[in-house]
Amino acid sequence: MPDLNTTRFSVAVDAALREAGWQPGRWDIKQAEHWADTLRAHVSPAGHRHSVFPAAVEAWAEFGGLRITPPRAGRQIAPTPLVVDPLAGLHLTRTLADLGRALATELAPLGAEADDQAVLAIDTEGRVYSLDHTGDWYLGPDIDHALSALVTGAHPVRLTNP
DSSP states (O other): OOOOOOOOOOOHHHHHHHTTTTTTTTOEEEEEEHHHHHHHBBBTOOOBBBBOOHHHHHHHHTTOEEOOOOOOSSSSSSSOEOOOOOOOTTOOOHHHHHHHHHTSOEEEEEEEEETTTEEEETTTTTTTEEETTEEEEEEEEEEEHHHHHHTTTOOEEEOOOO
């Protein structure tokens, strides 16, 4: 029987991703390009546009469409279900642009946590953030770290003061 752990993720994170439909080598570039086109075409009423860049497209291609349910209680905080769907942030062009400016980067939508209670975003370097009503949070230097933090309930780093 093959080893189900890819060693890329911990056993718990790997199991949650596989339960959601992920497997090593998953790559839906057609869907990722569709999302990229949809985001590029969207213009907010104030004229803001989404940024689309390779780190975002790669994350969408590998993990896009997954609805991930954490399998157990979290290490530091309660983990919440999440979906990797950049259209969850379609109408947040200005919010993402403002945070991107504050961080000296560009942000693209990545998905949502807890039935749209927070939006997930990725920057040009692949770093991942969560934005909710309590503030802006740094989830990790790449999608793997962010997914691990979200699934295991690791406490994120707050970017903004309360």
